[in-house]
Amino acid sequence: MLFSDKTEALMRQIMRRYPEGRHKSALLPLLHIAQAESDGWLSVPVMDRVAEILSIQPIEVYEVATFYSMFQLKPVGKCLIEVCRTSSCWLRGANDIVAHIEQKLGIKNGETTPDGKFTLRTVECLGSCGTAPMLQIGEKYYEDLTFEKVDQILEENKNRDNHSTYLSKTTFQNHE
């Protein structure tokens, strides 16, 4: 079993938010849940199971998973650090933040530390431009960054026992 009974039940509940015959609409939320259940990335078997649940072809899942930047198609570190470096963040020092993290972790943008603890990625504007520079780890936004704050964030995350993912399952509540 790829997903627990509880997770599959949650998936089916989300599918009911869309009209009869339109359950494919649930694909993005289901992929988010699947990713959170699977160490933060989507393998082919995981995507195939989502296709089965939605009664669609696997290709319909792959073409979507490859389109959106929040879906990881390769394993990532326990802590995925995403630093924004678009205009407003760049103006307030985002490149220095990236360089600082690269130096601290000994990896380059796009790489994972050999111990699998951290992956560093730069991303485009996260809608936090007024509190720049900023970074995101899982669901959490870290704003108005300084080198000291970054050091503290790295410290806090170095011994995570679970993967940082964008959602926890309580995000979806039942309205029925």
Next chain:
Amino acid sequence: MERKLLFKNIDVPGIATYDVYRANGGYASAEKALKTMTPEAVVEEVKKSGLRGRGGAGFPTGMKWSFLARPEGVPRYLVCNADESEPGTFKDRYLMEHIPHLLIEGMLTSSYALGAKTSYIYVRGEFFYIIRILEKAIAEAYKNGWLGKNIQGTGFDHDIYVHPGAGAYICGEETALLESLEGKRGNPRIKPPFPAVKGLYDCPTVVNNVETIAAVVPIVNDGGEEYCKIGIGKSTGTKLISASGHIKKPGVYEIELGVPVEEFIYSDHFCGGMLTDRKLKAVVAGGSSVPILPADLILKTTNGEPRLMTYESLADGGFATGTMLGSGGFIVMDTSASVVYNLYTFTRFYHHESCGQCSPCREGTAWMEKILHKILDGHGTMTDIDLLWDIQRKIEGNTICPLGDAAAWPVASAIRHFRPEFEEFISKQAKQEVNHNNQHQPLAVTS
């Protein structure tokens, strides 16, 4: 002195909860609309208000609503665009985080006007914590009889669902958003048909921005005529401005349309002036897609009149000397900022976000990013500036959706107003460190 409509109660402790929101006059517009007005009368008030879409295009909301097809027996949908991904824009996030019930109330009142029994809020995936806040507010609204069946005994039924995106700026374009909501890649549709006729699941659909829908609340409460007393000419009401960059007080400000740009930048109740004693160099007034203007042109029009924060005044002079209000993402740069580098960040952004359907956009944005990268790397030539100009001109107007234009305009305006800066950078063979881009998804999937 400034009047606030959306943020009037934003500082009230606990305003994110139903009880406090209701105690401060919340859900009055829904009560008024559902109990005392016909749906047509609500549309009429929105028309009278002169409200224009706050998502970027500024299209009159009342008119958009009146275009909605109403065939018998076919469901109609309201979809709220909370994809907020335009660089420099963070107002919708602020609104949803601090006063989520204002959006829920606006969705209910608007859905009543449109005859929609189901509505969706499409929130950019990175905002999962906002989704949690909205889910909580929606649950409270159900509990208190503002959603579900037979709302407040009026016979009107309505359900609202929150839908997460997954990281794609293009899904803010309304037809891409609908594709995405249907569980597909975010490829914009060819229009017509417009969503008002064939939208979500081929049904008549209205897509509106978060701020637009929230503004329906004060419009219904106070009447459209009252709303259009604020502002100047066709720029009525208040607007949320996201201010960022080299200013003392970045943040979200609700302004009455018509505030002078100079006052917005320098006065203490807005941006509080420049961050350091370096002077103002340039402003991108409406999010990354709009033309950048140098200090003299953003403060004054070419007629020497003070530039105002209105759709018309910011556009005065056309693209030769003007810009656009856009989404209200106001990015301020002082003299330390390189316009060339700033343009590189925008061009990289549009290249990354192009959906790839049209070759001018897909190839053009990639090529422009490469050229700017080469210039920043110290290998640019003077002909590169003309090449950039030429490429952007060939993208503009030749694509399925406006992302192509949005990628072209920043390039055109940067060259138009700052050509000497490009020339100087190239002639000095100057070099600026560029973080290499590793964020593109691999094409092959791994098992």
